[in-house]
Amino acid sequence: MSSTTPAKTGDLTPPDWRAIVEAHARIAPRIHRTPVLTSKSLDAMVGAQVFFKCENLQKTGSFKIRGAANAIFSLNEQEIAHGIVTQSSGNHGAAVACAAAWRGIPAWIVMPRNAPAVKRLAIEGYGGRITVCEATMTARIEATRRIQSETGALLIHPYDDDRVIAGQATASKELLEEVGDLDAVFAPVSGGGLLSGTCLGAKSISPHLRVFGCEPAQADDAYRSIETGTLQSLDSSDTIADGLRAPLSPRTFAILRKHVAGILRVTEQEIIATTRLIWERMKIVVEPSSAVAIAPLLKTGGVAALALPARADGGNLKLGVIFSGGNVDLSSLPF
Amino acid sequence: MSSTTPAKTGDLTPPDWRAIVEAHARIAPRIHRTPVLTSKSLDAMVGAQVFFKCENLQKTGSFKIRGAANAIFSLNEQEIAHGIVTQSSGNHGAAVACAAAWRGIPAWIVMPRNAPAVKRLAIEGYGGRITVCEATMTARIEATRRIQSETGALLIHPYDDDRVIAGQATASKELLEEVGDLDAVFAPVSGGGLLSGTCLGAKSISPHLRVFGCEPAQADDAYRSIETGTLQSLDSSDTIADGLRAPLSPRTFAILRKHVAGILRVTEQEIIATTRLIWERMKIVVEPSSAVAIAPLLKTGGVAALALPARADGGNLKLGVIFSGGNVDLSSLPF
Numbered sequence: 014m015s016s017t018t019p020a021k022t023g024d025l026t027p028p029d030w031r032a033i034v035e036a037h038a039r040i041a042p043r044i045h046r047t048p049v050l051t052s053k054s055l056d057a058m059v060g061a062q063v064f065f066k067c068e069n070l071q072k073t074g075s076f077k078i079r080g081a082a083n084a085i086f087s088l089n090e091q092e093i094a095h096g097i098v099t100q101s102s103g104n105h106g107a108a109v110a111c112a113a114a115w116r117g118i119p120a121w122i123v124m125p126r127n128a129p130a131v132k133r134l135a136i137e138g139y140g141g142r143i144t145v146c147e148a149t150m151t152a153r154i155e156a157t158r159r160i161q162s163e164t165g166a167l168l169i170h171p172y173d174d175d176r177v178i179a180g181q182a183t184a185s186k187e188l189l190e191e192v193g194d195l196d197a198v199f200a201p202v203s204g205g206g207l208l209s210g211t212c213l214g215a216k217s218i219s220p221h222l223r224v225f226g227c228e229p230a231q232a233d234d235a236y237r238s239i240e241t242g243t244l245q246s247l248d249s250s251d252t253i254a255d256g257l258r259a260p261l262s263p264r265t266f267a268i269l270r271k272h273v274a275g276i277l278r279v280t281e282q283e284i285i286a287t288t289r290l291i292w293e294r295m296k297i298v299v300e301p302s303s304a305v306a307i308a309p310l311l312k313t314g315g316v317a318a319l320a321l322p323a324r325a326d327g328g329n330l331k332l333g334v335i336f337s338g339g340n341v342d343l344s345s346l347p348f
Numbered sequence: 349m350s351s352t353t354p355a356k357t358g359d360l361t362p363p364d365w366r367a368i369v370e371a372h373a374r375i376a377p378r379i380h381r382t383p384v385l386t387s388k389s390l391d392a393m394v395g396a397q398v399f400f401k402c403e404n405l406q407k408t409g410s411f412k413i414r415g416a417a418n419a420i421f422s423l424n425e426q427e428i429a430h431g432i433v434t435q436s437s438g439n440h441g442a443a444v445a446c447a448a449a450w451r452g453i454p455a456w457i458v459m460p461r462n463a464p465a466v467k468r469l470a471i472e473g474y475g476g477r478i479t480v481c482e483a484t485m486t487a488r489i490e491a492t493r494r495i496q497s498e499t500g501a502l503l504i505h506p507y508d509d510d511r512v513i514a515g516q517a518t519a520s521k522e523l524l525e526e527v528g529d530l531d532a533v534f535a536p537v538s539g540g541g542l543l544s545g546t547c548l549g550a551k552s553i554s555p556h557l558r559v560f561g562c563e564p565a566q567a568d569d570a571y572r573s574i575e576t577g578t579l580q581s582l583d584s585s586d587t588i589a590d591g592l593r594a595p596l597s598p599r600t601f602a603i604l605r606k607h608v609a610g611i612l613r614v615t616e617q618e619i620i621a622t623t624r625l626i627w628e629r630m631k632i633v634v635e636p637s638s639a640v641a642i643a644p645l646l647k648t649g650g651v652a653a654l655a656l657p658a659r660a661d662g663g664n665l666k667l668g669v670i671f672s673g674g675n676v677d678l679s680s681l682p683f
Contacts, residue, residue, distance in 0.1 A: 048383040050405060069631045070385060289678060296404045296674030298631040339631030343624060
């Protein structure tokens with residue numbers, strides 16, 4: 014295990030290996046060490062050995078509790094005296110509400126009107142105080158600022174926050190601790206918290222491993238940003254993968270630009286078909302955003318197109334896939 | 349760990365601890381060691397700590413591969429020379445087809461006309477040769493006998509077989525190895541292969557632990573058999589729990605009568621609501637037959653009604669639940 018040397022990227026210094034190890038020590042007693050599952054039938058379809066890190070089985074139903082808990086438990090008493098506020102399409106909101114409840118402080122959650130009902134209910138279940146706003150980034154930011162000024166609550170951004178990124182990195186740290194010799198890891202990308210954490214966590218342990226982001230073609234700002242080398246805006250985000258509707262931030266873009274091997278895009282049809290396939294074959298409930306991370310590998314020639322180097326042991330490629338969450342509304346399944 | 353002394357019950361000597369250990373050594377390299385999951389929200393609903401042994405995440409989607417693989421791999425070359433035949437409502441059929449394919453021999457599967465399509469497809473996927481018959485026990489037995497006489501294939505009964513029972517016992521062996529100090533274990537009961545294996549496996553490790561069977565009220569022959577002390581017939585089996593439509597055999601009844609603490613019955617509505625609850629809260633796909641094993645504990649006063657002794661450590665009761673399978677047809681969900 015090598016230590017990641019903090020690297021200046023513009024003004025932003027990403028979390029180093031020590032920050033990730035500290036985050037893990039801080040949150041491990043509170044969260045699940047989620048299982049890594051395998052499936053011979055999916056292996057056959059992909060043409061590689063695939064190891065699925067099941068954050069859908071994580072507390073609150075997604076990886077988001079890792080970052081939220083790390084942020085909230087690394088704050089001092091004074092910083093959290095007036096509670097926490099955040100904006101979230103759902104999973105980060107639930108995670109903040111849950112971690113705030115663990116710490117015994119109030120949490121205000123700003124969420125867009127079109128977020129799934131099941132996610133709103135989950136947040137209320139954790140005692141979170143919900144403020145609904147229009148489904149635009151501007152409306153979210155405005156509502157968040159208003160709550161900040163009215164209550165003095167501290168903002169925990171869903172991904173533009175080093176403590177959050179260090180927390181998300183612990184998922185790939187656990188995956189690599191369990192399956193050490195992976196050739197590549199795949200994670201969905203939205204704002205980039207999970208994917209940049211995955212780059213930092215996985216590559217700290219296996220520097221030569223490649224990390225790919227997976228993204229809906231209908232919300233492909235990360236793809237365009239990496240391709241052009243300039244942070245692109247997210248003009249529309251009309252995708253069934255409701256956890257993947259946020260744009261990269263300068264902070265996450267800087268990490269991805271340095272570390273990511275590529276961004277792979279999938280269609281809405283591919284997302285839906287893959288979601289159903291995982292439910293049927295793996296017997297786990299994943300949300301469409303999770304399916305995005307394996308969907309590119311299920312296309313004909315999907316793995317070959319990545320041109321990964323052959324393994325020294327001559328065996329099949331070993332790939333890690335991070336299933337980000339499992340919060341779906343069973344009343345309105347897309348299949 | 350104490351060894352179970354083989355006890356004569358009528359003519360039937362159940363598998364002893366050595367047979368279970370041998371079964372485990374035989375099948376462990378071929379099957380998943382399935383995860384034991386926990387859920388704080390379900391713990392709160394039940395009023396105890398619950399440890400879920402997730403055989404829905406097992407190869408072929410159910411625990412049945414344990415018994416089938418143990419039976420098929422304990423046979424000699426001569427015994428399997430003409431292949432295997434079995435009758436099954438689905439999961440045992442898939443398991444036999446899969447284990448036979450591993451061993452490189454043909455498998456004929458007799459299944460009732462009303463078995464879910466997804467189970468038929470799974471069996472065909474493993475290379476099993478399906479014979480459809482009417483949904484009566486008589487029709488199944490007849491079709492099975494015909495194939496036996498035509499092909500010389502060896503019958504592997506779904507549960508009336510000590511090698512199968514010893515294989516099913518390995519699920520509770522793994523559960524107890526992971527969570528040693530359980531107060532009780534709950535498993536669904538149909539023909540009684542899993543439940544009698546659970547009795548033998550769990551009580552060999554923890555002799556004072558209590559094992560409960562859980563059964564649809566609409567197919568409650570095990571309940572009536574235990575209550576009356578006489579093996580009862582299954583007059584109707586009109587339940588959504590399609591894995592629980594078989595009657596006990598003299599062999600499994602003898603084991604249950606000696607070891608089981610009680611049989612708990614649940615309504616169809618309770619089965620459906622519990623299935624959905626598990627999908628939503630635990631993010632795993634379980635079939636209704638699995639939900640039957642936790643449904644009795646979700647009734648008001650469910651755990652209290654069992655009158656389990658308080659724990660010596662003064663803590664909450666620790667309960668094991670075996671989720672038997674996850675093979676459902678996503679095209680026709682009951683919710």
